[in-house]
Amino acid sequence: QLHERVPSWLAQAHRRIGDEAPGAPAGTTTGRINDRFFEAHPTPAGAGDIVWWLVDDTDRRLAEMALSDARTRSEVLSEASSALLSTLNVPRCMEMAAAMAAEHLAEAAVLVAPAQGKRYPVTSARKGGPVTQTTQKVNVAEVPGLGEALQGFPPVPARWINPADIPGWLVPEDFAGPVGSVIVTPLPGHGVPAGALILLRSSTEQAFTEGEEVFARLFA
Known part of the structure; x- marks a missing residue:
């Protein structure tokens, strides 16, 4: 047959x-x-x-896909820049950044700002869901790479971490399924702590690619 x-x-x-x-x-x-x-x-x-x-036809297809991805990412970065420059309100900036990261980079995004006393401002967003902002007393050492990312200097690269190593407070409410892949990337702060962006995807979704990791750093 x-x-x-x-x-x-x-x-x-x-x-x-x-x-x-x-x-x-x-x-x-x-x-x-x-x-x-x-x-x-x-x-x-x-x-x-x-x-x-x-x-x-593989090479042509891959080139077209890469060009399409580059255009999409350029549009996302332009949109993010315009949105964040439209407000000087820090909590609002964190809310928009987390929401856009969840929409364009992952299924969920968590933005952890530098500590205020013994507590950390945490902004969580899930694709298609609301953004929540809380101030929590958390142990950042529970998340591999988060402590270094929050130091601000010396700069550290984005880091892949084992989903089994992340604590429950880092997973947004109503996240779809178990976490399958996680990236922790620092927010640039010109030598001072600016925060960290954590991107999460469920085990049913494709893991982050090398290109997506680079894009996450550009977004941050």
Whole structure:
């Protein structure tokens, strides 16, 4: 059987051509084989047979995807810059930053500001949900990399951490499913503590890619 020997998208295209009237123009179809993208071009052969010519289209697809991602990220950064520059109110800035990070970078975002006495301002946002702002007495040492990120200097890179290592206070209420991946990235503060941004995705979502980690640093 054809569907047992070729990818399903190619088998469906072949059946579709067989169902059409003889002489009808046959269009190109596309699909994946393992981790590669292909264009399949049908050519009539003798006795009603069809020969398929497969052209590897992976590089072009990846370039288009990278360009689209770059445009989207540029738009997000422009939107974030405009929104944050429109207000000088620090709590409002934290609220908008957390909400935009949850919307564009992850399923949830938690922004931890430098301590005020023995308590930390914590702003939590979940994609599609409300933003909550609290002041909590928490142990930042419970979150690997958070203490260093909150120091402000010397600057530290974004850090991936084991989801099993994060405390309950860091997970926003009604977060969808168990946490699957976490990034802690410092907020730049020109040599003084400015806070840290923690991004969370559930175990059902794709883990953060290297490009997304770079974008998270740019966003911060």
